[in-house]
Ligand SMILES: NC(=O)c1ccc[n+]([C@@H]2O[C@H](COP(=O)([O-])OP(=O)(O)OC[C@H]3O[C@@H](n4cnc5c(N)ncnc54)[C@H](O)[C@@H]3O)[C@@H](O)[C@H]2O)c1
């Protein structure tokens with residue numbers, strides 16, 4: 482990068498993702514000359530100020546957006562269209578709107594009615610996160626070597642705006658891929674949304690069992706169950722929104738999962754060793770290929 486990518490970057494919702502972007506941008510002065518953070522929660526603003534994550538911190542997202550060259554919305558997916566509707570009319574001509582939402586179809590369709598021809602929109606979803614939330618949870622290396630999936634609507638973005646948002650994510654340490662909105666939602670349903678659904682459900686099942694058996698089931702949870710509890714500790718608002726806003730793809734992938742789980746259950750019931758072993762070997766292969774690609 483030669484000059485700064487943009488003069489002013491405005492992050493709306495400096496929680497886990499937004500504050501990680503700000504931290505990384507702070508470390509790379511070439512990215513933006515001025516950082517503004519806006520959050521509707523005064524306590525979040527106070528904490529972002531204490532942490533020194535931005536040059537200016539405000540509860541007034543509209544004014545913050547009016548001063549920015551890039552406006553990045555980092556709030557739960559259900560709230561993105563309303564925030565976009567509020568800030569778009571105030572944005573400078575040529576300024577870029579982006580967001581980091583985990584679902585795409587409902588967000589893109591929700592934002593579309595408020596778009597202006599002179600404000601390109603480039604949604605970008607970083608495939609990185611943790612089970613923690615809020616400005617204290619963020620860290621500058623969160624996006625290092627992770628994918629960031631861009632889903633620019635052809636009629637609402639420009640090649641220059643896409644190139645700028647790609648460069649921003651490269652500066653975050655991420656690799657970028659441009660993809661179709663619905664394709665994104667199906668992929669994320671199977672690699673992110675259904676795994677979370679399973680984690681929430683298995684915790685519920687174990688907890689109910691503990692009540693039924695009047696026994697300390699959870700006290701004996703070894704690492705297999707504990708691995709599930711990490712993602713089950715994620716934020717309820719964020720995940721409620723993801724499930725409701727990617728409903729179709731989540732239900733479609735859950736059906737496929739049910740059918741595969743049924744096949745394995747059948748094999749167990751029939752003592753079909755070959756099918757059981759084939760299923761476990763497939764899991765092993767996937768884990769090994771992720772490790773080889775440094776994604777696990
Ligand atoms: N957590 C992850 O692992 C992860 C990964 C990739 C993408 N995402 C997506 O990023 C977005 C943010 O997730 P997060 O984990 O950083 O959440 P977070 O809860 O840590 O932060 C969200 C922030 O948005 C603020 N906010 C909520 N509604 C608002 C509104 N209407 N106006 C202004 N501020 C508002 C909250 O006060 C909070 O500070 C979500 O859309 C999520 O789907 C999350």
Ligand SMILES: O=C(O)C(=O)C[C@]1(C(=O)O)C=C[C@@H](O)C=C1
Pocket residue numbers: 582583607608609610611612672673674712715
């Ligand atoms: O690692 C985690 O804790 C996450 O939940 C991160 C995770 C994921 O499922 O991989 C969650 C939601 C996102 O949209 C992207 C990343």
